[in-house]
Amino acid sequence: MDGTEVLPLSSSNSQYYLRFYFTDATSLFCEFSIKPQSSAEQPWCEVRGYVKRKLFLSYNCQSKEITLVGPMRMRMNDTGFRETQKETLNDLMEELQKKVRDIKAEIYPKNGSLDLHGEMKCVRGASRYTSASWKFTFNGQVTHHFDSENGNWTVVQPAGRQFQGTLDSDRDVTNFLMKVSKGDCKSWMEYVMNHWDEKLETTVPQSRPQDMARSGASGSTPSTWIFLLFLYCAILLGIHVGVL
Template sequence: MGWTAGIKFTPGLLLLLLLPQRDCPRAAHAHSLCYDFTILPKASPGQSWCEAQGQVNEKTFLSYDCGSQEVKSLSLLGEEVNGTRAWQEQMETLRDVGNLLRQQLLDVKREKYTDRDPLPLQGRMLCQCEANGHTHASWQFGSQGQTFLLFDSENRTWKVLHPRGRQMKEKWESDREVTEFFRKISTGDCRSWLESFLVHWEKMLEKTASPTMAPATAQSRAMAITPIAWILLVTVLTSSLLLGLLG
C-alpha cells in the first residue's frame, strides 16, 4: 500500500470519520461544494504537477497547488473563510488527495503504459446538501474533459463510462482502504466544510442585500408621507375657498 502511506489523519479528522453520518440541516435552497483536480504524472521544470480548484454553489473560491502547497483566494468567500479551521483542514486533505492520485498514475504507467506516458488525470469530488436535508456525494475521474469512471460515495459503487476507467476501477474497487478514503472524504469532510463555508456565505449575502434595502425603505417612507401632504393641501385650499365665499 505504498501509495496510501503518505495520507495523514489528524485527531480531529479521525474523530469526524468515526462519527455517524447525518443529514444536512434543512435550507431554503440546495448547496454544493466540489473540488476539481488536475494531476500531471510528468510535470516540466517549474510546472505544477497538481492543481485543485474549489467551488461553492458553482462559484470558484480557491486555487491550490498540491506540490508547493500554495493557496489563493479567488473570491470574497475565499477571503472570508481563509484562516478558519475548515480552511486549514481542507488544505491538508487536498494535499493528501493529490499525492494519492499522482502515485496512482505512476502505478498505472508501470503496469500498462510501457512505451508512452499516461494521460493527465482529472478528478472531481462533489458533495451536495439538498433543500430537504438529504445529502449526496460522488467522485468523477477522467482525462482531457472526458469522464472515465464514477464513484457513488453513498452506495460505495463504481461505474465505468470508458474502457480507460476499467483498470482504475479494478484497482480501487479491490482496495477497501482507498475506497473508504474516497468515501469518507466526500461524505464526511466535504459536507463538514460545506456547512462551515455556508455560514460565511449567508453572512456575505446579508451584507450584499443590506444596501439595497435602504432605498426601498426610504421610498416607502416617502410614499407614506405623500397622502398626508395631499390632505393638508386640500384642507388649506378648501379653507381658502370658504373664506372667499363668506367674505
C-alpha cells in the same frame, strides 16, 4: 462546465487541476486532472475554489497556503478551517498521484502518456444529509463512477474494460473517497455556504456635530438672498431719484 479559468496543480511527475463550484444552493462540484511527466519546474499543485461560480479560494501545494479571495476573505478568517482543508487537499492529491503512477507502470509503456480526469459532485438533501458521487476518465474516456451512498464502483464500458481492477479494486482509494465524501464534503458545504449567505456590513460615514454646526452657521437660505437683493435694488432706486 463553463470556461472558468483553471490553474495547474503539478508535481515533479504529475500535473493536477482542481476547482470547486457551487452550482446551486445545495451542490458543490470538484474537478481535477492528473497528467504524468509534467515539468519539474512547475509548482506541486494549485487549487481554486468557487462559490456560485465566483472565485473565493486558491491553494498552492508548494507553499501549502490557502488564500481567500474577494468578499470571502473578510467572512472566512478561520485559521482552523483553512488548516484542515490544506491537509485534505494535499492528502487527496498525493493519493491520486500514487495511484496514477501505479496504473501507468502496469498498463502503459515508459514512453506512454496516461491522463486522469475526475469530477466530484457533492449534494446536500432536504434533511441536510450530504453525499457525493465521483466520475473518472482516463485519456478522455469515462471509465469509472463511484457512489459514496453505497461505496460501490461502476466500470463504464467499453473504455473502462482496460482499466477494470485499477481504481475500483484499490481499498485505499475507496476509503479516501468515502472519507472526503462523508466528512470533508459536508464541512466544506456548511462552512462556505453559511459565510456566503452573510451580508457584508456597509459603514456609512457620519458627519461630526461640529461640522454640522459650522455648516449651519455659514450657510445662507434662499430667503436671505432675496431680501438682500431687494434692499440693494431699493438703494439704487433711491439714489437715482435723488439725482433727478
